[in-house]
Amino acid sequence: MAKRQEKKAAANNVRSVDLVEVERILAFMEKHGLEEFEVEGPGTRIKLRKAFSGTAAPARVFHPVESHAPAVHATPQQSPAPSQAKPAEARPAADLHLIKSPIVGTFYSAPSPGAAPFVARGGRVDSGQVLCIIEAMKLMNEIESDVAGEVVEVFVENGSPVEYGQPLFGIRAQGKK
Amino acid sequence: MFRKVLVANRGEIALRVMSACKELDIRTVAIYSEADRHALHVRFADEAICIGPPRSSESYLNIPQVISAAEITNVDAIHPGYGFLSENANFAEVCEASHIAFIGPSPALIRMMGEKDRARAEMGAAGLPIIPGSDGVVPDEDAAKSVAAEIGLPLMIKAAEGGGGRGMRMVRQKRELIPAFLTARSEAQQAFGSPNVYMEKLIEKPRHIEFQVLGDKHGNVIHLGERECSLQRRHQKLVEESPSPVLDAATRERIGKQVVEALRKVGYWNAGTVEFLRDDSGKLYFIEMNARVQVEHPVTEMVTQVDIVKAQIRIAAGEKLETAVGAFQPRGHSIECRINAEDPETFVPSPGRITAFRVPGGPGIRVDTAAYADAVIPPYYDSLIAKLVSHGRDRAEAIARMHGALDGFVVEGIKTTIPLHKRILVEPDFIAGKFDTHFLERLTAAPAK
Numbered sequence: 001m002a003k004r005q006e007k008k009a010a011a012n013n014v015r016s017v018d019l020v021e022v023e024r025i026l027a028f029m030e031k032h033g034l035e036e037f038e039v040e041g042p043g044t045r046i047k048l049r050k051a052f053s054g055t056a057a058p059a060r061v062f063h064p065v066e067s068h069a070p071a072v073h074a075t076p077q078q079s080p081a082p083s084q085a086k087p088a089e090a091r092p093a094a095d096l097h098l099i100k101s102p103i104v105g106t107f108y109s110a111p112s113p114g115a116a117p118f119v120a121r122g123g124r125v126d127s128g129q130v131l132c133i134i135e136a137m138k139l140m141n142e143i144e145s146d147v148a149g150e151v152v153e154v155f156v157e158n159g160s161p162v163e164y165g166q167p168l169f170g171i172r173a174q175g176k177k
Numbered sequence: 178m179f180r181k182v183l184v185a186n187r188g189e190i191a192l193r194v195m196s197a198c199k200e201l202d203i204r205t206v207a208i209y210s211e212a213d214r215h216a217l218h219v220r221f222a223d224e225a226i227c228i229g230p231p232r233s234s235e236s237y238l239n240i241p242q243v244i245s246a247a248e249i250t251n252v253d254a255i256h257p258g259y260g261f262l263s264e265n266a267n268f269a270e271v272c273e274a275s276h277i278a279f280i281g282p283s284p285a286l287i288r289m290m291g292e293k294d295r296a297r298a299e300m301g302a303a304g305l306p307i308i309p310g311s312d313g314v315v316p317d318e319d320a321a322k323s324v325a326a327e328i329g330l331p332l333m334i335k336a337a338e339g340g341g342g343r344g345m346r347m348v349r350q351k352r353e354l355i356p357a358f359l360t361a362r363s364e365a366q367q368a369f370g371s372p373n374v375y376m377e378k379l380i381e382k383p384r385h386i387e388f389q390v391l392g393d394k395h396g397n398v399i400h401l402g403e404r405e406c407s408l409q410r411r412h413q414k415l416v417e418e419s420p421s422p423v424l425d426a427a428t429r430e431r432i433g434k435q436v437v438e439a440l441r442k443v444g445y446w447n448a449g450t451v452e453f454l455r456d457d458s459g460k461l462y463f464i465e466m467n468a469r470v471q472v473e474h475p476v477t478e479m480v481t482q483v484d485i486v487k488a489q490i491r492i493a494a495g496e497k498l499e500t501a502v503g504a505f506q507p508r509g510h511s512i513e514c515r516i517n518a519e520d521p522e523t524f525v526p527s528p529g530r531i532t533a534f535r536v537p538g539g540p541g542i543r544v545d546t547a548a549y550a551d552a553v554i555p556p557y558y559d560s561l562i563a564k565l566v567s568h569g570r571d572r573a574e575a576i577a578r579m580h581g582a583l584d585g586f587v588v589e590g591i592k593t594t595i596p597l598h599k600r601i602l603v604e605p606d607f608i609a610g611k612f613d614t615h616f617l618e619r620l621t622a623a624p625a626k
Contacts, residue, residue, distance in 0.1 A: 054481065104228050104245035136245040137275070161249035163227040166209060 012093045022046065035113060049112060096170040097147050109158040117158075119169070120159035123151045131169055134162060150172040178494050179203050179253040184218065186258030187242050188547045189564060190472075191218035194256045197486040206250045208243060209228065211234035212555040217547045224250055231557045239260045240268050246276050254278035256486075256495060263469040264291055280493040282447045282468045290444065290468040297463065300451075305438035305463040308454070310377035313337075321358045321376065325351070328378045334358055335369070336365035337373035344368055347379060382613040383454040385409065386461060388420050388436045389477045391488055392446035397498045400433045401481050402507055404450075404473055409603065410524070410617045415594070416601055417473035418512040419480050422572060422610030423455070432461055434499075437463045448474075448489045457613075472515065472564070475543060479511035479568040510572040510577050514598040516546075516563040518587070519596040522621070528556040532590030537582040540566040541575070544586075554591055562593065572610070576602060597621070 025048055029037050037046040101107070109117040109132055119131050130142045131151075153170030156162055183206040184194045194220065195205045199470030207222030212231035219225045226246040229236030236242065238261060247255055253275055257263035263281065266288040272279040277476035281287070290296045301307040314322050314337055325332060325348070334357055336344025346357035362372040385406045392398040406414045406422035420429070436451050448470050453461040476486045483505050491501035518527045534550040546563035548554065554562060565582055569575035583599050604620065606612050 001227065104226060106240050106249060137241055137248065163246070164229045164236075165227050 007097070022048070033164050095172060096152060097149065098167045098169060099131060099143070099145060099169040099174045101134060101143070101164060101166045101168055103134055103136050104163050105134040105141065106154045107158065107160050107162045107168065108133040108135060108140075109154070109156075119154075120163060121151055121154055125149065125151060125171065144169065145169075145171060147171055147173040179490065180251065180408065181206060181223075181252045181254075182490070183208065183243075183250065183252040183255045183277075184222070184258065184264075184281070185237070185255050186261055187213055187216060187237060187558065188475075189220055189545045189561065190258040190260075190470075192221065192547050193545055194486055195221060195259060197484060197490060198256075198333050200484075200487060200553045201490060203490070206246070206252055208237070208246050210557070212460045212557055215552070217549060226250065231555065233261070233557065237558075240265075240271055241396055243268075244271055244275055244277070247272075248275065251386035252277060254280055254490075256280040256490070257469065257470055259469050264467070266291060278493050280489050282445060282449065286445055287444070287468045290449070290466040293465050297465055299328050299443060300439055300463050300466065303442040304435055305439045305451075306435075306461060308378055308380065308462045308464065313375060314373045315358070315376050317392040318355055318358060321354060322461040324376050325354050325419050327462075328376065331379040331381065333379045334361040334374050335377065336361065336371075337375050338371045338455050339369035340366065344374060378461065379454045380454045381405075382457050382615065384421070384423060384425060385414075385452065386441060386455050387450045387452040387471075389471075389474065389485070390436060390440055390445070390449050390451060391483075391485070391492065391498060391502055392440060392449070393492050393495050393498045393501060394446050394495060396441065396444070398437045398440045398445060399498060400504070401477050401483055401485070402435055403429060404476055406473060407612055407614050408607075408617050409614055410621065414473065414515065415517075415617060416512065416514055416598065417476055418510065418518075418572075418575070419476040420507070420510065428459065428461070447492050448485055472561070475566045476511040476513045476546060479541075479543065479566060480507050480509060481505045482508070485624065490604060509568055509570045511566060512572075512575045513564055513566045514579065514583065515561055515594070516561040516565055516588070516598070517594045518562045518591050519560050519594055520592045522596045522624075526560050527592035528554045528560075529591045530554075531588060533579070533587055534589075535585070537565070538583035539578075539581070541578045542566070543568070548588075562588075562591075565598075576608065 025037055025046065029048060036049045111133065119125055125145045126148045127129065127145060129145050131145050132143050134141045134143055150170045151169055152172050155167045178201060180569045181204040182198050184191045185208060187209065187600050191207060197601040205222045207219050207225040208228045209216060209219045210229050210231050210321050211227065213219060221596040229239055230244050255272055264267040264287055266284040269281065269284040269287055270281045289299055300601060311324040315324055331347060331349045334346045334348065335545050344361050346361040348354050348357045361374050365374055366372040380404055387406060388403045389401040390398060402419060403421050403424060404417050404419045406417045408416040423622040450467045451463065452465050454464055455461050470485060470489060472536065478485055483502055519525065520527055530553045531535045531550060534548060536544045536546065544563055548562045565586060567575045567582055569578050580602055583595055583602065586595055601607055606616065
């Protein structure tokens, strides 16, 4: 995948940026395999940050959703007698509000590699707060929570591909403090 | 050759493309809307991605979602099937920009054939006969007379700025011409604010004849013979066959050559279908070209033994026609019935759960379908649930086999057009090969016996 440089030059209070200098810094970063480079001087601050890792995420194989066989007589599957130990990934609790992916793309839990994730299990979120980024066709889409509450579940790993409707977060909705 | 292909479609054509991929050892990725969660194309693909809610505009037609699915599964190519994005030049361009091969012609060719006026102009310039008509607006009575002399009668006068039957007049006799011309102009002025009209030869009792073509990226173009698709209702084909029962060998060869030459001139490659109307004197006129694989491609496959979808994939991967298609010899006759989930008399769509499903078999029978017992036919997409194809040594045998197959095709829980197909197959005019594009309207206007 093509590498993209996010140039954050010409931020507030920064004087004119010497693009030749920027090119040299980019070459320097390339040479030393740097993800991020920041330099500050009188009147100027330059910060260059690579877009998410250029290596393609390992192809995750999406297996077709389990559906009953297209046989002539489909008898409803007998559910096994409820046993004691239910796996942690069992159907989310009824009061859990699911945030599902509205698009197909790659899920990122943090604004950049190495940065702290937007939210973590146990954390509080407000309605409208950014929970994650889903990258699709080279565009970063910020996914916001539509409820306030506690993040009980994070269903997807950083860097994984996600499909439409895939549950990302489980939030126990609570009123704002 | 591609390692992995995403099929940007659903239903029977998705399965069709996937089976061609499997034969070529290519891994398949299916995309699906929430309404197709239990669809066969999802089940049989190597990977599957949900791309949106049921509505086509939010799923199968949603280019960013489709491309995104292709990216996260790391495919080499996308096959668009038919319908949906298959003739969307913009989509083909986005594929290119995303470094994904589009299994079909170039965006420029798709665009050319998609703009019908332009396609007619290009194909006319390239040597194909087009429907004679005025070149644009007919400005006055003198011009009307000279155009009429040129194109002959009967002819249609049509409003340039609108349709719906207004500002339209049919002219059968010379003495009707000027009165019709003047009336059409004033009607057009009233209805559309402009009196401009153009004139076009009226093809009465037209027959729809189309040629299947394949071209490679190295400039080679061939045709695989023609199909006749005159049995249509409201411009939707219902029964197709190859070869046409009315086309003689000399015309086939002549038009075939012209088609190949014209497409070579415009640099056409991958699959396509060149459509003509045939008038009752036997003349063929180009009307349009579809720059994709067609629904009715199986009848050509049955007659030529050429796998058109595999050829598409191989051509897209860079192969020349001699390996992508190879040598072939047309043999026998093939007929296809499109089985739709519709009331066979009112044509009201009949979505719902199929409770029993039994597909016929035996010699010379092929069924392309994504339906199965307990499947739910969703209301969001087209009503085609199966293509029943027969092949025989001659037309009579193809018809006989189709009879038996229709009798042995069991679909319960929803309504289908199978009863209508059974009616068509016993109509004397159908059996005699005597029909035109109005045949089905006439047949369905009369109540079923």
